[in-house]
Amino acid sequence: xxxxxxxxxxxxxxxxFGGLNRxxxxxxxRRMLRNRRTIVFALVFPAVMFxxxxxxxxxxxxxxxxxxxxxxxxxxALYSGALIxxxxxxxxxxxxxxxxxxxxxxxxxxPTVYILVKAFVALVLGxxxxxxxxxxxxLKGDPQMPTDTWVWCALLTLACVMTFAALGVxxxxxxxxxxxMQFLGPGLALLAFLGGLFxxxxxxxxxxxxxAYWTPMYGVAEVARAPLTHELPWYxxxxxxxxxxxxxxxxxxxxxxDTARV
Amino acid sequence: MTTQHTPAVRLAxxxxxFGAVQAVxxxxxxxxxxxxxAFLGPNGAGKTTxxxxxxxxxxxxxxxxxxxxxxxxxxxxxxxVAAVMQTGGLLKDLSVxxxxxxxxxxxADTKPVDAVLESAGIAGIAxxxxxxxxGGEQQRLRFAMALLSDPALLLxxxxxxxxDVEGRRSFWSAIREDAAQGRSVLFATHYLEEADxxxxxxxxxxxxxxxxxxxxxxxxxxxxxRVVRATLREADAGILSGLGxxxxxxVRGEQVYVHAKDSDAVARYLLNDTDARDIEIVARGLEDAxxxxxxxxxxxxxx
Numbered sequence: 001x002x003x004x005x006x007x008x009x010x011x012x013x014x015x016x017f018g019g020l021n022r023x024x025x026x027x028x029x030r031r032m033l034r035n036r037r038t039i040v041f042a043l044v045f046p047a048v049m050f051x052x053x054x055x056x057x058x059x060x061x062x063x064x065x066x067x068x069x070x071x072x073x074x075x076x077a078l079y080s081g082a083l084i085x086x087x088x089x090x091x092x093x094x095x096x097x098x099x100x101x102x103x104x105x106x107x108x109x110x111p112t113v114y115i116l117v118k119a120f121v122a123l124v125l126g127x128x129x130x131x132x133x134x135x136x137x138x139l140k141g142d143p144q145m146p147t148d149t150w151v152w153c154a155l156l157t158l159a160c161v162m163t164f165a166a167l168g169v170x171x172x173x174x175x176x177x178x179x180x181m182q183f184l185g186p187g188l189a190l191l192a193f194l195g196g197l198f199x200x201x202x203x204x205x206x207x208x209x210x211x212a213y214w215t216p217m218y219g220v221a222e223v224a225r226a227p228l229t230h231e232l233p234w235y236x237x238x239x240x241x242x243x244x245x246x247x248x249x250x251x252x253x254x255x256x257x258d259t260a261r262v
Numbered sequence: 263m264t265t266q267h268t269p270a271v272r273l274a275x276x277x278x279x280f281g282a283v284q285a286v287x288x289x290x291x292x293x294x295x296x297x298x299x300a301f302l303g304p305n306g307a308g309k310t311t312x313x314x315x316x317x318x319x320x321x322x323x324x325x326x327x328x329x330x331x332x333x334x335x336x337x338x339x340x341x342x343v344a345a346v347m348q349t350g351g352l353l354k355d356l357s358v359x360x361x362x363x364x365x366x367x368x369x370a371d372t373k374p375v376d377a378v379l380e381s382a383g384i385a386g387i388a389x390x391x392x393x394x395x396x397g398g399e400q401q402r403l404r405f406a407m408a409l410l411s412d413p414a415l416l417l418x419x420x421x422x423x424x425x426d427v428e429g430r431r432s433f434w435s436a437i438r439e440d441a442a443q444g445r446s447v448l449f450a451t452h453y454l455e456e457a458d459x460x461x462x463x464x465x466x467x468x469x470x471x472x473x474x475x476x477x478x479x480x481x482x483x484x485x486x487x488r489v490v491r492a493t494l495r496e497a498d499a500g501i502l503s504g505l506g507x508x509x510x511x512x513v514r515g516e517q518v519y520v521h522a523k524d525s526d527a528v529a530r531y532l533l534n535d536t537d538a539r540d541i542e543i544v545a546r547g548l549e550d551a552x553x554x555x556x557x558x559x560x561x562x563x564x565x
Binding site: 007009012013014015016019021022023024027030031034035095098099100102103104105106107108109 | 268295317318319330331332336337338339340341342343344345347349350351352353354355356360363364365366367368369370371407412413414444445
């Protein structure tokens with residue numbers, strides 16, 4: 001059996017960190033930023049929304065430690081980050097539909113590493129989105145709040161954004177196909193309205209407000225703005241934690257069920 | 263673990279159930295290093311299910327699967343097994359080069375990306391987005407990805423579906439060249455001709471079992487001659503087998519099937535010396551042999 005000479009299995013190595021490496025992260029980030037639709041809807045649109053709602057005369061009104069403009073900026077940053085994180089999460093299901101996940105299973109990349117990479121990409125892009133709205137805010141000069149409040153709001157927003165990465169994964173599995181974002185986009189806009197990101201809840205009728213308290217963007221919005229407003233009802237925290245747990249459980253459930261061949 | 267005696271693939275008593283459906287009903291198979299084996303069978307025979315188990319994509323319900331003496335997943339992690347799939351498995355928003363770089367980055371050791379692009383004939387379109395590549399270009403890209411890690415075993419699931427005759431020919435000559443360097447190749451196909459042309463060995467699979475295993479000419483020998491069918495009570499299989507040129511005799515109740523090179527002699531015997539009725543003589547083509555082997559379960563016809 002001289003034919004084996006070319007390949008000696010004993011010399012082969014397994015890559016460290018389950019296949020995690022910089023090339024992988026770079027290409028994953030680059031692909032997301034290349035998607036023009038994602039960039040326009042997740043980065044440009046919320047910044048424009050901030051300019052429309054967050055500046056002007058009423059922007060100067062006082063809210064907690066800062067002003068209305070700061071309040072709107074945090075809301076829009078959350079909306080922006082949520083959109084891009086959901087798009088990243090939905091990518092998991094898209095890649096499965098394309099057979100890419102199966103392709104990856106023929107490489108040393110460990111499934112947990114793959115999910116961690118996706119979470120990392122969602123986190124980085126979420127940070128980019130949040131930073132984008134904040135930079136527009138700084139340049140415009142309208143938002144007023146102490147620097148540490150500003151930083152706390154941004155960090156909490158980033159943490160809250162991860163809820164929507166999980167929602168993206170879950171939704172992607174429930175509604176298979178390459179265009180999950182076509183309904184996730186409008187869906188998130190609706191949730192943003194109900195969660196009080198675009199219009200304060202106080203302006204809604206009592207019935208709508210009672211419904212809004214149960215929707216997934218209400219809790220995270222209250223949490224993200226808490227350093228500014230110093231108001232955080234207990235049910236908002238329950239809402240934020242509850243929806244995060246639900247989406248993560250949903251995503252994990254669908255993924256564990258996903259043993260069928262693509 | 264001595265490489266000299268380790269088969270590239272070893273399946274022992276492998277079965278796979280999906281709920282109540284038995285996709286694989288007991289397969290024993292060894293493939294030696296450097297062998298080029300065709301997995302031939304109709305759709306739903308269990309080819310893909312078996313390949314999935316060899317790739318570690320699914321686990322057998324019972325039995326053992328070893329690749330180069332390791333668990334399939336261990337072999338995959340060392341870049342020892344690769345596969346080319348028929349469709350999908352590519353990200354449309356990556357360029358050709360990015361796709362290869364991405365894949366290469368996941369392995370401990372790979373051949374240089376440029377060299378692989380070159381040898382797969384896609385260096386010229388390296389910066390093109392996968393979405394803009396033709397079907398043939400995408401197939402070459404999949405091939406490049408599979409060869410990156412210099413695998414000892416290459417699995418191909420219906421690799422030439424959708425290719426034209428010319429594409430098919432150049433694809434197979436590339437694979438053959440490759441196998442000559444010590445790589446084992448196992449490919450699934452439902453084209454008998456393809457299996458016969460390109461494989462050293464054909465494993466015929468039907469209803470989740472191996473029904474024949476041999477060289478192309480051995481498999482084809484099953485297809486020579488004619489089949490004489492007759493209705494005959496208490497047929498004497500011994501005498502029938504003893505007739506000149508008879509390959510196999512099969513008695514099913516009152517039906518007798520005699521597979522023979524000299525069908526005249528069989529017919530003459532049946533008419534002159536027995537009470538046989540309804541005699542039918544049918545030529546047996548290659549596809550026919552294939553169908554009879556895979557359709558009915560004439561197990562162990564060749565082994």
